[in-house]
Amino acid sequence: MKVLVINAGSSSLKYQLMDPATKEVLAKGLCERIGIDGRLTHKVPATGSEYTFDIAMPTHAEAIQAVLSALTDADHGVIKSMDEIDAVGHRVVHGGEKFSASVLITDDVMDAIRECVPLAPLHNPANITGIEACQKVMPGVPMVAVFDTAFHQTMPKSHYLYGIPYEYYEKYKIRRYGFHGTSHKYVSQQAALMLGRPLEELRLVTCHLGNGSSICAISRGKSIDTSMGFTPLDGLPMGTRAGNVDPAIIEFLMEHEKLSAGEVIDILNKKSGMLGISGVSSDFRDLDTAIEDGNEQAALAKDMFNISVKKMIGSYIAEMGGVDAIIFTAGVGENDRSVRWDICENMEYLGVKIDPEKNKYRGKQMDISIDWARVRVLVIPTNEELMIAQDTAAIVGK
Ligand code: AMP
Numbered sequence: 001m002k003v004l005v006i007n008a009g010s011s012s013l014k015y016q017l018m019d020p021a022t023k024e025v026l027a028k029g030l031c032e033r034i035g036i037d038g039r040l041t042h043k044v045p046a047t048g049s050e051y052t053f054d055i056a057m058p059t060h061a062e063a064i065q066a067v068l069s070a071l072t073d074a075d076h077g078v079i080k081s082m083d084e085i086d087a088v089g090h091r092v093v094h095g096g097e098k099f100s101a102s103v104l105i106t107d108d109v110m111d112a113i114r115e116c117v118p119l120a121p122l123h124n125p126a127n128i129t130g131i132e133a134c135q136k137v138m139p140g141v142p143m144v145a146v147f148d149t150a151f152h153q154t155m156p157k158s159h160y161l162y163g164i165p166y167e168y169y170e171k172y173k174i175r176r177y178g179f180h181g182t183s184h185k186y187v188s189q190q191a192a193l194m195l196g197r198p199l200e201e202l203r204l205v206t207c208h209l210g211n212g213s214s215i216c217a218i219s220r221g222k223s224i225d226t227s228m229g230f231t232p233l234d235g236l237p238m239g240t241r242a243g244n245v246d247p248a249i250i251e252f253l254m255e256h257e258k259l260s261a262g263e264v265i266d267i268l269n270k271k272s273g274m275l276g277i278s279g280v281s282s283d284f285r286d287l288d289t290a291i292e293d294g295n296e297q298a299a300l301a302k303d304m305f306n307i308s309v310k311k312m313i314g315s316y317i318a319e320m321g322g323v324d325a326i327i328f329t330a331g332v333g334e335n336d337r338s339v340r341w342d343i344c345e346n347m348e349y350l351g352v353k354i355d356p357e358k359n360k361y362r363g364k365q366m367d368i369s370i371d372w373a374r375v376r377v378l379v380i381p382t383n384e385e386l387m388i389a390q391d392t393a394a395i396v397g398k
Contacts, residue, residue: 001397002026002084003389004071006064007091008130010122011035013063017071017078017085020389026078027071028385031063038062042070044078051076060133068137088134088143089392091182091384092127094120095147097173102150102391105131105143113145119173120231144392151181154222159319162230176234178226180208184216185223186387187329187380194367194378195325203320205313208382209339210330211239211282215309217316225319227312233269236308237301239282242272243308277301284332284339306342313343317350325376326352334381335362344377351375 001021007014016028029042038057043050051070057063068082079085090105096116103109110131117124134143152160160176161169168174184206191206192199199221206216213236217225227235229244237243245268253264267276275282278301280290290298317323328340337359344354351374358368361379369377 001086001393002079003392004067004085004088005091005385005388005392006088006130006134007385008060008126008133010126010129013060013067013130015067016385016389018385018389020386020393023386025385029067029070031057031066033057034060034063038066040066040070042067042076044076046078049076060129061136064130064133064137082138085138085141087392087396088138088141089388090127090131090134090143090145091148091388092131092145093123093148093179094177095145095149095153096177097153099145099147099150100153102144102146102388102395104395105145109145119177142396144388144395146182146388146391148179148181149177151185152176152178152216152223152226155224155226159225174230176226176229178214178216178223179228179232180212180214180216180226181223182384182387183208183329183382184214184218184226186383187327188218188221190365190380191325191327191378194365194380195376197324202324203322204325204327205316205320205323206327206329207309207313207333207343208330209309209328209333209336212241213238213305213309213330213332215312215316217319219320225316233265236312237273237277237304239284240270240273240275242268242276274301274305277304284336288336288338302339303342306339309339309343310347323350323375325378327378327380329380329382334379337362340368340377340379352377 003018003020005016011034013031017026025045027044032039034057038055040053040055055066071077071079072081092113094116096119098112113124113128187206188199188204191204192202204218206218208214212232214226214228216223233241235243250264253259254261274287278287278298280286280298287298287302332339340359341354344352353370353373354368354377355370363381365380367376367378
């Protein structure tokens with residue numbers, strides 16, 4: 001089976017054509033500047049070739065058309081015709097309380113995704129546009145929606161409610177939803193394989209640390225708590241997001257800086273976190289370079305990040321009454337050894353101890369704990385596209 005995985009943003013669209021059974025990626029790429037002019041970057045992993053085309057993309061429909069043309073092109077294509085695409089899997093950011101698993105897209109499902117727009121006003125409209133464009137260009141091909149929030153729908157109510165009047169949950173569904181669910185689910189399954197134990201026996205803390213970061217407590221295969229909340233702004237300080245702050249700060253800043261609520265939220269989303277503290281960059285590699293040059297603010301930003309992750313891991317271990325493995329994934333988690341080291345430092349009392357030699361590797365699936373450690377620390381490169389393709393194949397194959 002060949003599945004086309006689509007991740008549509010407001011002016012961009014990422015795609016991968018893959019075989020979920022063999023995990024082979026036949027082609028992947030990115031459409032950028034949709035609605036502006038249009039550029040397609042198309043890669044064929046088997047040959048290592050990469051192509052860039054400037055193609056007019058007034059809407060997402062032309063972008064999908066360009067992807068299909070690239071996939072079926074006589075020179076750089078990987079399939080003979082569009083008929084070889086058995087199904088399309090779409091990443092959808094917010095499924096609200098309606099979706100606790102991936103689903104076949106029907107008219108009713110589209111209505112339900114539209115109803116979730118107020119919960120994710122920046123993301124869901126783009127995802128809907130991507131689905132509608134595919135439906136227009138590929139009529140009759142089954143499509144599946146895979147939600148970032150679905151995996152966390154197993155959280156108990158006591159864990160997902162905020163301490164605000166209950167009527168706001170009833171009226172507006174204000175609660176913790178959590179995001180990065182596809183990634184947390186994927187690495188938890190891989191961890192069970194690495195440990196050679198059933199997922200249903202394990203207590204895991206998965207740390208998705210990238211430009212956006214979230215942590216998840218996974219008890220016996222189910223998400224029971226996660227650090228992102230009603231929106232992805234909650235939880236850890238991230239590349240540009242503040243993470244959790246005292247909400248009274250918002251009113252204080254509005255008053256003293258003469259800002260609207262929207263402007264303060266914008267600062268918390270785009271100018272805070274690593275960028276806001278360091279004044280250098282949101283990118284961890286830039287922070288490392290600045291730290292090497294003696295920049296104390298950059299070092300402070302990373303220290304804040306590391307201690308926030310450590311605190312969250314500790315609280316999740318307490319919630320689960322123990323832990324079998326801590327997993328690091330995404331750009332920072334997979335690559336940044338100093339982050340992993342600092343987070344796991346002084347945790348021997350819990351049975352956590354990283355081997356400095358094994359910790360030198362990056363971007364590779366491996367167990368980096370010392371041999372005697374009771375709790376395994378694992379680095380697992382995430383693969384959200386594979387998870388989407390596998391869910392899609394399972395649903396369409398039914
Ligand atoms: P992601 O959002 O998962 O793509 O992760 C992006 C983040 O990962 C950026 O802050 C990058 O600086 C960071 N990152 C990627 N590669 C490395 C690396 N080799 N060392 C440190 N950080 C890295």
